[in-house]
Amino acid sequence: MMNVIMREIGKKLDELSRELYESVFPPIDMYEEGGELVIVADLAGFNKDKISVRLSAQNELIINAEREIQYIGTKYTTQRPLKIHKVIRLPVKIKRDSQVTAKYDNGVLTIRIPVDGSVSIKIE
Template sequence: MGLVKSMANEMMKEIGNKSREFYEFVLPPVDMHLDDEKLTVLIDLPGFEKKDIRLSLDENILSIQACKEEVEESHHMICNQRPNVIDKKIRLPVDVNDE
């Protein structure tokens, strides 16, 4: 029975790793709202703390970088589905004053 459990655990880890690779590609989801006075950018970064996130602006390119420490594996069947690193650049639809 130990071999079957070990194989199942390895399979679930592999599923988790593939899921993580997918989320690193598509995340983070971003919404933008433009009104008369401002552009609001909403970025969903679940699992990251404010201290883990860096934003920078170069012309009209917003860069989002987030990095968190990996948590040691526990008894979860599926782990590592969420990315530990995000590096995304978004072209803003308007010129931005970065003050």
């Protein structure tokens, strides 16, 4: 009886830890470079077609991703997130009418957003 209870407690702890990972992950880097705000997010294991990125009216970048993980055999621990919902408050005002780009390569999502008030100057 005690084994069954401990197993159920373990399952609940695994579910809670996964939910924590889903709210904290992915880790990001954010920096400004050449008039653009650059956000780099680690999304290893997610397919590009299951990732969505959008800008909110509140100057936030929202990253969502989903995946399915198939388990073969007995599963003991599950910490890899099945979904991600990351809301990133942008520290600078962005140009709403300009080209925002996103690239997903080798599990890394890189987003470039032009910063309002910055102008790139071509040097001749």
